[in-house]
Amino acid sequence: MLRTLVARADAFALARPFRISRGVKTVADVITVEIAADGAIGRGEGVPYPRYGETIAGALDQIALARDAVAAGATRDELLAVMPAGAARNAVDCALWDLETKLSGHSVTDRLGMPAIGATPTAMTVGLDTLPAMAAAARALADVPLIKIKVDRTDPAQQIRVVRAVAPNPRIIVDPNESWTMAEVEALQPLLAELRVDLLEQPLPADADDGLDGFRPLVPIAADESAHVAGDVGVLAGKYQVINIKLDKTGGLTGALALADAAAAAGLGVMTGSMISTSLSIAPALVIAARSAFVDLDGPLWLAADRDGGVRGTDGVLEPPSPGFWGTV
Template sequence: MRRTLTAQHECLPLHTPFRISRGVKTAADVVTVAIRDGDTVGRGEGAPYPRYGESVASVLAQIAGVREAVCDGADRQALLTLMPPGAARNAVDCALWDLEARASGRSVAASLGTPEPGRIASALTIVIDTPQAMARAASAVAHAPVLKIKVDANDPAAQIRAVRAAAPDAALIVDPNESWDEAVATAMRAVLIDARVALLEQPAAAGADAWLSGFDAGVPVCADESVHVAADLDALAGRYGVVNVKLDKAGGLTAALDLARAARARGLGVMTGCMVASSLSIAPALHIASVSDFVDLDGPLWLAEDRAGGVRDDGGVLMPPAPGFWGGA
């Protein structure tokens, strides 16, 4: 029997606005894919990101463009040439991983030769607000092992200091989302050191980050928007020491695994990140998280209602989804 592929848009409301340097999000727009082969169905999810020129319509159109090939049996390796990196390929790739696991009776972890995903410390995000509001937010989760602070170029020093004072023991990741230039980063160096920041994520705009070559930020610097797939790594030399692997950027678990391995081979640290999306996006990413130095997979925790059986937060420790949710035997 020939496969079938369906794709649909879902708008998932957030319980709290998600503010970063480039705007505010009140709902997560995702595209879900289901691939059926006989009685077996595999699922995947992608989160279109306007920063990368994506929309729900463009992602659905890309998926429609490969529907016949996938239904005729195109596999994950074929997708790497049939589709560009991005949310569309992520949704289809992850659906194929899930389908293979269910059809074979062999879980994704077993296929990879890795342990099944377990509990893992994952950053809880403190979004941009006044320093006082960010301190209150941090105080509520000060027990968490890792906090991620969203800032811009307006008053990052006060925001970072406020969060550190409210959460004295948490490891801190600071994420300006491309909003800093060299002058701001230079001025912030002492603040980052004094606040014991563990990681500075993508301070400069991708494509305008050459000044990071040889720049001493005082703390490790992580590439996010500047790296999507393994082929991007050569351009990062001397600028970044860590790379943020996101399935929606890489275009699925297959390419994300390649990126993580290639980063390690170059001596770079690895972070696993996500878009604001449901647990269907996070379950595949857990297979990268298990070999990462930093994990930031709290996207579903911003949803007013996640998918049944999805991941759960336990004081800043992410609990894996229920058995059979995604990628199980």
């Protein structure tokens, strides 16, 4: 079956700035891939992430190098040997899943033996800002199921306190984005427990997380930047209790399913995350979300305008995309 592959860079403006400890984002820069065969088109999206040395141009170059293999009919499993894990492979892998759905007439969830994707509670993010601004953002989210707080090293205790003070009911994830030291992780444990934080996400730099080996936290700790593919689980199991699975790290849904299986086999919990992206990234991530204790897929809700037919969010709950958007018929 002859295929044609088209890849392009797209930019989606954010409705408001998104701040974390590493900087501020005002635009979601993504790669869109379309693979056509027998009158059907499968779509996928990837978000190249500078933290991992990725760029839009570099991702497009990777896809160009794989174009002949994809055109000749490379399977998703064969793609694992053709492209490295990352945003570029994510876009191609997810486009192949979508194409297979269109050609077979069977949804991704049907093929995986899963129920259809339904309404999915997601974390709603309170970005890093001044304390009054963080309190105002949290107050608007006081009734959602789950809040994720972006913090840094300046005053994380107060950043968390001001959010919990105005949002006493939601579950909370605290995400320092690799900005803490091990001393701070240890010192802040009683506060995290006092404020009923449910999860601490990647507090230490990924290359400096050995201090977590054997550490018994009061609040579970999730690996994000430290966790990419299934082969990472062996070294993470003694340091973390939860693995944050992002398709842009695993290189697509195929790799994400393998990582979820490896995490479960190691007795680790699963979280599903994403970059700031459109619903074309979120639709395949919802498959992993169905297996997750924590879901953080509010990326499209930061956009001024999403792709047509994408997810819809109300009060911290995502409704799945329209039929035929991705992975459905």
